[in-house]
Amino acid sequence: MNNFEQYTPTKVIFGKGSEEKAGEAVKNAGGSKVLLVYGGGSAVKSGLIERVEKSLTEAGVGYIEFGGAKPNPTLAHAEDGVVIAKTENIDFILAVGGGSAIDTAKAIAHGTANPDKALWDLWTKKVPLTKSLPVGAILTIAAAGSEMSDSAVLTNEETGAKGGINTEFNRCRFAIMNPELTFTLPLYQQAAGITDIMMHTMERYFIPKIKCDLTDEIAEGLLRTVIKNGKIVMKDQNNYDAQAEIMWCSSISHNNLTECGRGKDFSVHKFGHALSAVFDYTHGASLAAVWGAWAEYLYKDAPDRFAKFARKVWNIDDPDDLSSAKKGIDATVAYFKSIGMPVSLKEIGPDVEWTDEIIELLAMKATMQDTVKLSRIRPIGAKEAAEIYKLALR
């Protein structure tokens, strides 16, 4: 087991009606005037924003609305939020939504607390981030895990770069999670969320040669839980218990608990981010589209690890590591397909002509112009990344 640090200070408030505790939670965290960050109209139409505002008012907390957070949230939109937050003397950023709203809120918090610095410079660590405003989240999509994670992702539309920042300042003060709020998710978003949740744990699992029993047990148990309950919610979105499992898994999958003693990789995310930056694909779908190719490209370099995954997560009963590993990969890809996710580039982009030039562009983007090596199984540069994207053509 490697040395590690683990810090998850986010207070989880989980269950039916929990959004009614928003005002009290903001007040307890020291907020007096909130920027309410959310996405499209569904949070308004469903009455959720109104309920949250009522709770804020009852707690004596003021607020300003800031809607319009988009999937693959942009730097420009966050910068707009910073302007409003500064003008309105906001001291707390409250996100209502999924990863897009929460990551936008985190970016606005960083920008508002550092008015003399360019947000993208802070984001890319060109300028060190030393302070931020407190952020809270009311979750409506179980997927990104941003409600408990130290990470956030923005796209700079001017340069086409999609990048994440990991910092303790990204930890939400509280995360309010009512599974009922996810009953009305579009099915494609539900499936993409399930994929993203699985991937957050899988990106921490496929690191060979480090012995971590408890971390493995938690990871494997979490994956079994998502797979089982994912099947249920795809047929019955109003199943409270199943949605509750998915939602709790989304947080545990990405709050670093599944990496303790081993660390993380996140190379598949790099492949997906490059795809989403160019084509604006749904994040979870972009991961499903490349994971099978990524795994097939690498499993022979860590057959024992992939075999353990197959046996523990998919109950594969085969004494041979290599063939178990392959069966586990096939089962995972089949699962993604069964919940409606694309499992190849042709499926995610049927109208795209996947030329060598596009593959090359994606490979360069995923490896930051061939300056970083991906994967902790073996080093993946731009050349190998292109081979993986080609394998994902199918």
Add this chain to the structure above:
Amino acid sequence: MNNFEQYTPTKVIFGKGSEEKAGEAVKNAGGSKVLLVYGGGSAVKSGLIERVEKSLTEAGVGYIEFGGAKPNPTLAHAEDGVVIAKTENIDFILAVGGGSAIDTAKAIAHGTANPDKALWDLWTKKVPLTKSLPVGAILTIAAAGSEMSDSAVLTNEETGAKGGINTEFNRCRFAIMNPELTFTLPLYQQAAGITDIMMHTMERYFIPKIKCDLTDEIAEGLLRTVIKNGKIVMKDQNNYDAQAEIMWCSSISHNNLTECGRGKDFSVHKFGHALSAVFDYTHGASLAAVWGAWAEYLYKDAPDRFAKFARKVWNIDDPDDLSSAKKGIDATVAYFKSIGMPVSLKEIGPDVEWTDEIIELLAMKATMQDTVKLSRIRPIGAKEAAEIYKLALR
């Protein structure tokens, strides 16, 4: 799944050499003058206290030593610590040791921050606890889980009462965990620690009729991990990876993660606390001595739950719930015995004459003079508690 809140703000600093980060950790948490709370001479003799003091000095943090924390820590000793902390203007309490040192530190923190209130009144919630000093822990015994828990236990020697308090003020700011520090534990303490860790999860597991997939997966995985690595460390205490698993399990077992959506019971702890309050037995041993009787008394009222435990934790392959349940109980008792724990009252107290009067005294103590009902399987008052103690005679 029931509604829940989960809040684990303790920063975990885990691994080899982590005690050298003590000074920095105290400073980051705002401490400038530390009361260093520890137990007997082993922390001094091993050079640990000296290393910690060096780290504090290097970080510019002052300190005063306060040794002598005992197993089943006492109110009187904590009160002595409060006097010193007040006189010396201490602003941070740092425990070096296991649950006894950490619980003593928590009590001193509460007492010092509330100089006008009696510590036992705060402890028993006669007077509400509204503030405390920050506490940190350097763990040398994996057992109590106090390093990440919201609980602490003290014995009032004047009245013979042993009682716990759960409060957010009991959360350590940081927990430094170097598994190497546990290599020299007496084997009996090692085994008692293993038992206590298992019990913290089992006390949250045996609550019927609530569906919690992820929480069950984590609990079952944790128990398998402790059982497996417990066997290893009982034969080879210098096995770093195995001690690391035990140590990480001790924290996860008691930081509330294994109760999310279900809650907790802790009735076996009540039976054990009564035994330790009267006879000063090692905490873990007191749990092992009664658990088998407790389980046999109750399993027929929740056979599905005990059967799940048997199948998932002990790999019992039997389609019948009742007989699976019984086999799981037998396997657990046999495991406790195999690591040297007493599994009956006669084994824990071979020289005690276990008269009806003593059984009655214990039963009344465990149920707070028959004023509270134990267990969430079915209500256990003083009468039933006496029956369980008698079953534990064997």
